[in-house]
Amino acid sequence: MYIAVSGCLLGENIRHNGGHKRDGFITDALGHYAEFISFCPEHLAFGTPRDSIKLVNDPDGIIVQNNKTSKDMTAELTQTSKEELERIAKQPLCGIILKSKSPSCGLGSTILYRPNGYAEKKGSGVFAQMCQKEFPLLPIEEEGRLQDPWLRENFIMQLFAYHDFETFKASKPAMKELVAFHQSYKFMLQSKDDQSYRELGNIVANRYGEAFEELLAEYETRFKETIAHKSSIGKTRNVLEHMAGFLKKSISEVEKKTLHEQIEDYAKKIVPLITPLSTLDMLAKGYGVTYLTGQKFLHPYPKALALRSDIRSGK
Ligand code: SF4
Known part of the structure; x- marks a missing residue:
């Protein structure tokens, strides 16, 4: 990069x-x-x-x-x-x-x-x-x-997502790969701007039968605009709850309660984002919920940067 x-x-x-x-x-x-x-x-x-x-x-x-x-x-x-x-x-x-x-x-x-x-x-x-x-x-x-830890986290997330898109584009993708790419960014895009996520979904749906090159160019612009949005605690909390919903049929009552407490604690700025995310990651892996384990939102950049361990990275 x-x-x-x-x-x-x-x-x-x-x-x-x-x-x-x-x-x-x-x-x-x-x-x-x-x-x-x-x-x-x-x-x-x-x-x-x-x-x-x-x-x-x-x-x-x-x-x-x-x-x-x-x-x-x-x-x-x-x-x-x-x-x-x-x-x-x-x-x-x-x-x-x-x-x-x-x-x-x-x-x-x-x-x-x-x-x-x-x-x-x-x-x-x-x-x-x-x-x-x-x-x-x-x-x-x-x-x-x-x-500012919040601006730093947002910028680094944007940087790595931008790089990820460039790598994806260089791989000469077809429609199938674009659908998978969009799916893997679902929760990250929603944490940035839900409306933009939906618009990107409409592009991928290709209702008007556009040529793939045009579609990809349109997606690229909207994707890069969307990742430039700043996330917020409110938007992130919605995303965490949405992700937790994918686990509800698999996990135990204790696990469910712990996860929801951690999400609440994150929203109240008692624990940093990494706390509920690590639990989500562990449960998704443990119960084999591949739709979640493949989400970029869980690992948007190298974990050693530890930006989500700072409670000030949420606003
Ligand atoms: S890189 Fe920019 S800020 Fe740094 S010394 Fe040069 S002009 Fe000044």
Whole structure:
């Protein structure tokens, strides 16, 4: 899996002051499962070390300005941002992680200044804006927001689901495989957005006899849009109860009671999501309920990332 990452987050000494902002979760945890493609439009434009820059919200548009000399650096940074974008686009990317607050890489956290030097509002950096425009369906997040366990879990789930779809597409699937793929994502899609899950089901049903290539393209867009939704405790609880329903004829009263208590405790934020999920997984395996054991929602990404063990990963 290829992920493009702001070079300073990977520990490269390319910040304006010659330092870095290495992020241990990205390099150490995610690094086990991904290959990183580093970028830095500022280093490419101005070298390192360099004067710091800021974004000024001018009436004629956003200007990149040298903090020391007030020189307009917009053309240079725009040019190298385009070059970096072209370079990373050559890879089969499954996501982009940007450094927050940067005039180049910040995604909604970059301060935009008024021409008089006062901070006006927050927006996105030059490179981040280009990424969003170029890759509207790609998982893109900034590292600052990834400190929030809920956003982190949602992003990592999206990243791995995106990669899974790309792998599926590369396997040259036919209709039968698309039906199976959709089925395996049932509960994950429902935990994101039930309406979108139903719409995806309508695409797979192919009531109008569309050609498979068109159908798959339509499914891909809707699938990637759906996995970008954020889950919630309420939606997840519904999914857990729905999954428990598939076990009700097999499991004992004690097992049923324990499972429901765990789901309730999850909804009350007493236990993390991993608690009822592990029980569901164990019961599904123990009673051979293959419809559940094959669900991506039970194992959306490598368990060693342990993101569902954090009680704060539910909101
Ligand atoms: S331009 Fe982006 S990658 Fe380069 S130092 Fe700044 S935040 Fe990091």
